[in-house]
Amino acid sequence: MSSETAFISALRRLATDPAARGLADDAAVLELGGTRLVLTHDMVVEGVHFLADDPPGDVAWKLLAVNLSDLAAKGARPLGALMGYSLRGDAGWDRAFLAGLEEALAAFSLPLLGGDTVSVPATAPRALGLTAIGTSAGRVPSRSGAKAGQTLWVSGTIGDAGAGLRILRDGQPGAEALVRRYRRPSPRLSAGGRLAPLVGAMMDVSDGLLIDAGRMADASGVAILIDLARMPLSSELVEYGGSGRAARLVAATAGDDYELLFSAPFAAAQEIFALAKELGLSLLPIGRVEDGSGLSLRDGEDLVPRPESLGWEHR
C-alpha cells in the first residue's frame, strides 16, 4: 500500500460522521433543517492537474470546474466557493489568474465567499484549493446506488481532455477543441440537477471512465459491464486518434473528462433521452449493472480484457 493510500485509509477512519459518506463519494452531504448541504474541496496542483505553462486563466477555470463537477454529480445547485491561493511572487501570473477567475465565476454564476491567500517560495509548485458549497432540495445520489438490472449512462464524450493533455505535453498535432476540453472542463450542473431524481448511482468521471466505473461497482456492491463500442467519442477525437479498440481504451482510461456517469432503471430511459434533447447534451447508455462484482469490458460482441491501468490511481 502506498503512503498516499495509507494516508487516505487513515483519514477514512477519522471521518465517521454519516455526512462524510466515508470519504468515498464526490462530496459530503449534510442534512441541515430541511435542506441538504453538499460540500466538496478539491485542489489543483501544477504538474498533476495542470501544466506549468497552461494559461493562468484556464487554471482558474479548472479549479472552479472540477469542484462544480462534484456538485453536479450530486445534483446540487452551487451556493458559493472559498479559495485557498498561494502567491509565488509572480504578479503577472496572478493577474491573469484573477481575470480567468472573474470569467469563470460569472460563467458559473458562482459567488466567491471567502478564502485565504498565503505566500510560498517561487520554487514550490502551485497548489490551489477550492471549497464549493451547494444545496439540494431533493435526493442526493451517491456512488453506491447502482442496482443489478439498471443501465449505465454517460454524458458528453469521453477521452477528449486526455487527448488534449497529450497534444500539449508531447507537442503532438491535434484539434484546439481537445486542448480546450483539457483546460476548460464543463461541469454538467444542469444535467446533474435534472438527473438526480432519476438515477440509481451518479458520480463524475475525473480519473478515467474505467477506474471511476470500477469505483461505482465497488461502492454499490455490483458488477458493471461497459461496451467500448457504445462509448461516445467526439469527431475531433476520432480524427485525432481514430475509433478503433486501442483508441477507445486510451480514451476510457484518460482522466479529466468531468462528465457524469450514472445508472438508471430501464423505465427512466425515455425521460433521460428527452432531457438530453432539451439540454443539447448527449446522454447515452454505455453498459449495464449486473449481480456480482468488478468491472468488465466488451467491444460489441467481443469480450475485452481489462487494461492494466484503468486510469489515475492517486490524485
Added chain:
Amino acid sequence: MSSETAFISALRRLATDPAARGLADDAAVLELGGTRLVLTHDMVVEGVHFLADDPPGDVAWKLLAVNLSDLAAKGARPLGALMGYSLRGDAGWDRAFLAGLEEALAAFSLPLLGGDTVSVPATAPRALGLTAIGTSAGRVPSRSGAKAGQTLWVSGTIGDAGAGLRILRDGQPGAEALVRRYRRPSPRLSAGGRLAPLVGAMMDVSDGLLIDAGRMADASGVAILIDLARMPLSSELVEYGGSGRAARLVAATAGDDYELLFSAPFAAAQEIFALAKELGLSLLPIGRVEDGSGLSLRDGEDLVPRPESLGWEHR
C-alpha cells in the same frame, strides 16, 4: 502596494455577494432557509504559521483551531470541516499529523467531512488548508458593529503565543505554557456563542491585538482607544518578559493569540462578567470605542505613540 495587497484587493472586487462580507470579516455568512451558515477557509504554511520542527500533531491542532477561532468570533457552532492536505513523502510526519488530527477532532467535537490529498515535492513548504462550516441560529456579529460609547473587551490573555514563538525560534528559555499557547491555540467557541447576542463588533485576535483592533476601528468607522495597562497578561508571560510598557507593546503586537476582541454597550458589562465567571475564562475591558477614526493607545494616564508595526500585515 505589495503584490499580495493588490491581489487581495482584486479578489475583493470579485466577491460582491453580501455573504462574502467584502472579504473583510473573519468568515462568510450565508442565509439559508431560516438558518445562517458561517464559512471560513484558512491555510497554515510552514515557516509562516508554524515552524518546520513543530510536532506534526500540533500542526494539525493549529489548522483546526485557527479556523474554529473564526467561527467562534462569529458566535457559530461548528458543523464540520474539509481539509486540503499535501503529502511530501514523509510517512512518519503524516502519521503523527493524523494522530494529532484525531485528537483535535475529538477535542472540538468536529466531524471531518471531506477534502483532498495531493502529492507535492519534498522541497515544497508544507501548506495545509481547512474549510470550517458552522451555523448560527441568531445574530452573526461582524467586525463593523462597534459604536462610539461602547467598551472594548478581550478574552483570555494576550502575548503568550508570541512569547512561545520567540522561545522556540530564538532558543530563549521560557515556560512550556507559552510554547503550548503558540502550538495549541484554544478557539473560544463557547464564549463566542454566548457573547454573539451581546456584542457590537466581534473578531478574533490572530495577527496582533493592535493591528486587529485597528481593523475593527476601520471596519466600523470609529476610533478605538486601548489602555495597555488593562491588557491581561498571564503570570507565565510576566515572568518571561516582565509587565512594563515595552513588554506590553511586544505582547500587543505579537500574533497567534486566537482570543476574542469585542465591543459591547455598558449595559452588557454585568452579563459579560457573569459569563466570564461561568465559563472560567477571563473577559476584561481594555479600552473604548469613540467617535473618530483609527487606533490610539495609552498606558494608564499616559498617551503612548503607536508602534511602527501593529502586528502581522500579510498572512
